[in-house]
Amino acid sequence: MPRMNAAQRHVVDFTLNGRNVRAQAENRMLLSDLLRHEIGLTGTHVGCEHGVCGACTVQIDGKPARACLTLAQQVRGSDVRTVEALSPDPAELSPLQAAFRRHYGLQCGFCTPGILMSLDALLREQPDAGMEDIREHLSGHLCRCTGYATIVEAALSAAEEQRKEEIPNA
Amino acid sequence: MKSLETAGGLIGRTVERVEDAGLLTGRGRYIDDLPVRRDTAHLAILRSPHGHAEIRAIDTTAASALPGVIAVMTGADVARLTRSMTVGVKANVECWPIARDRVRYVGEPVALVVAENRYVAEDALDLIEVDYETLAAIVDPEKALAADAPVLHPSLGTNLINERTFRYGDPETALAAAARRISIRIAYPRNACTPIETYGVIAEYDPGEDAYDVTANFQGPFSIHAVIARALNVPGNRMRLRTPPDSGGSFGIKQGVFPYVILAAVAARVAGRPVKWIEDRLEHLTASVSATNRVTTLEAAVAADGRITALCWDQLEDCGAHLRAPEPATLYRMHGNMTGAYAIENVAIRNRVVLTNKTPTGLNRGFGGPQIYFALERLIHKVADELGLDRLDIIRRNLVPADAFPYRTATGGLLDSGDYQTALDRACAEGGLEALRQRRDSARAEGRLYGIGYATVIEPSVSNMGYITTVLTPEERAKAGPKNGAQAVATVAIDPLGSVTVKVASVPQGQGHRTVLAQVVAERLGLPLASVRVNTELDTARDAWSIASGNYASRFAPAVAGAAALAADRIRARLAAIAASQLNVTADRISFRAGKLFDRENPDNAVSFGRVAAASHWAPDTLPEGTGQTIRETVFWTPDELQAPTATDGINSSLCHGFIFDFCGVEINRTTGQVRIDRYVTMHDCGRILHPGMVDGQVRGGFAQAVGAALYEEYAYGSDGSFLTGTLADYLIPTVMETPEPLILHQETPSPFTPLGAKGVGEGNCMSTPVCIANAVADALGVEDIRLPLSPSRVSEWLYGEECPPSKPQGPAPVATGASGERLLTGAGSADVVATRDSVWTMLLDPNTLKAIIPGAHEVRKVSDTHFRAEVTLGIGPVKGRYRADIRLSDMVAPEAVTLSGGTEGALGSGRGTGRVTLTETANGTRIEYRYEAAISGKVASVGGRLLDGAARVVIGQFFQALARHAGGGVRPSAAAGLIQQLSSLFGRRR
């Protein structure tokens, strides 16, 4: 990695939601700030900036990661995915998102993008994820509104739906 | 009965929320997402590291000189442009949003920086030098009343800011005549339903019009708008306050953003640019707002059969360092229902409000309920136990009878409706109480610790805006003029294409108001749900609002949704008249369904809604004589039942009163002290249910927060006022793993006082669940003085008594807790260096050498021969921060010995200490010996003594290693805190 100067902004090239992006960031800029305030994708939320609440969770190279604990410079060359990329089309919800709506898996929606990104990764990696896997993954997220039960229901229902689709007529 | 007839069946159905598509796809618009003007600058706030201190001087020179900084302000600068915020009681105190000459809580704003971006603004905070003289702090509300307690506000002369006594019925006679007098004393802790989104403000000032324009994620009540405008010294119409379309939760907390509205507004004025401030989590937990902590003694006069004839309340309310509006409302919100669900005729109350060196308090879900019910429902359990009667029997014996509604309570409340007996019986039957009892018995038979608890709660909703004036004496009230009511407002508008928009001032914080309002209005107008759009953004310059507007006191379903129904009905009546004239029938025959208006007796005789609705725009001339426009209808609704306090202090503090009965079974792990909720049943009667899915969502959400309050959450303070729970790793919000699923049951007894028969439902479990769990734990352990949170360490104390000191000596540097609650560190060591004593002495007193050898030092300045200033960055455990150290030398015996004493200060905490260093000559150089004693407070103290002790040794060891290197010699390994020794000191100690 080239030597970088703290007082200057440096180019960060990476893939964001399937598109090549060239952004500028100081060394100390957080990925959450780059996404939200430099690029303008405000779907990734910031609740604590110390890695506990999970609201800022995005996917970096397919794995869930805290954008508030990642420096913008660390995603050079990576593939970053945010909540804005989850639905197939702006007017449509992904099966996971639709399950959240059906089961009242959100109230204020502030924790939701982070939770969706974690669950999306889980259901991709582990299509047979059950209750315990889902709870385990959710335990890295804080939600202050729902009491979690409806989030678990939504995730279970999305997982089931995904399995049905993968094995037609099963 | 004011309830309206309904048709179309949308109300009461669980429909999908209209809010969700946007929120699920990242298109929500929360405060930090809103577009701002290009020249918007960022505000950062320097906050007090001390619980109590005089500010001797603030030097902002270096901060102002930092490139990118636009303005730096202190309390004096803010005070020049504002007035003190209004205080809700008659008392000689001022209340400023920023400290002027004294700080009174950790986190109190001390200086403001406006800079080009947040990073630079925070850099500049580090450059502001504040010279504090610390004062003794007081955090315990009872000790704050002692004659020799430090006084927070000298103008007040005491920490007791308000005291009132009340008497209803004849409590003295009831007590004298009672078979038994049974009392309980409780101390309810501080906690907060802290939302995941923190505060945010965007402010602008127009000097041409002397007007402020502020957007903030404020939740109401908008009575606070008056406080803001007064503080900013402008009439209400020059203080435009707007709210963003979405908010990341509030639970009362975002009422407390208002002091920051004032600060950001002034900052924008001084900076001459729009200013944006987004609070960080440390700021939020430390200094936003929390519930009150309260010490209560409650005594009951009890007949032999368990009937309670009188209650005597003695409440000591701790509102923190300032009494901020609307406090002391927490203490008075429940005043009309201090007898809970029980028919108790005689009541005495003494209410005292005390100020301590803690963050000022404010709205928090349950507002006043958790504190009341913890005392009342613990007492009910105790009454049963002392009389040897069944606890449920005591509850049943005292409940307000089902035929007594509307029931006037002793303190003036009017319980609107209910059937508590049936709700309770159903809960026991449907919730499986009998099976739970068997479960408890068999657990106990196996020697396990298992208990059952109950809680019976009246959940008030729709606050009377006059209840807070109960804090004034009747004479003071007479002078101030009466206050009462709860204006709710809704607007229904029809555009030229005939589609319907609803506008309210309910400022939702995620509850789904837009969906429910669409249901209500679509149903009344016979439209499909999707054809009604709802806007809930509020702009005080443009929208209809009043002081009661906002999202609090569970007022949405009973008041706001009701007002929307009334507005829709007014339009509906006019639309019916227009349709009747077009269809040549009388208006009473017109029905609304599926987007059509038609003759009920001849449904083919119909006209489309849009055509009738648009007539007012396109062809007003065609409206039948005397029919008003259908373009826009705004309804203000305030219930008659909400009157001002009476001359004898009777107050109907809330319009609606829901009923909750909870029971639960808990098991306590004998080894770890962990409390596990085995089963939880919660029965709610919140009147008519408008959206079952959302009602259950409110219950579950409140329940999860209450589980946190019962088991994990506490805003913890050291006795020096340092705040110990400033991160979400310290303030433990339950995750999915800690949140059990309650069984939720419903009964629907409509309120006769609200347009839709609905009552509030959002807050009840925050009132019922903590005490229900506490009662179960008391049942399991047989302990009376149950204190929250029920953490394993606290429960273990009840199981095993206080932890004994370790029997083996723990090495030379034991960690102790200082008398003041600070973390006390002591240590000693020595180092041999290959250098002469004189050269070591010179090095120790030379700033350049010190800079090179002090770990993390950026700068060491020599102020005088015996006074140094240093800037250091130190990481201790997870907490890394920049500190400013002030070191003075004394007892100097050159070149043999010197005493160093001083203090260090940083955003994360402060410390002071002394160390004695002696130098002796040895065969091949010099031996340096040192011993130190240091006290540390603030955030950094909360990382725990083990880490601190280890860190102190490492830092001091590094210092002498560096000194030895600098002197060109070696260090005796054991002396520089060798690795093994460090590790054993880290892990070898129990505390």
Ligand code: FES
């Ligand atoms: S904002 Fe990143 S974990 Fe909370």
Ligand code: FES
């Ligand atoms: S929905 Fe509000 S924090 Fe989860």
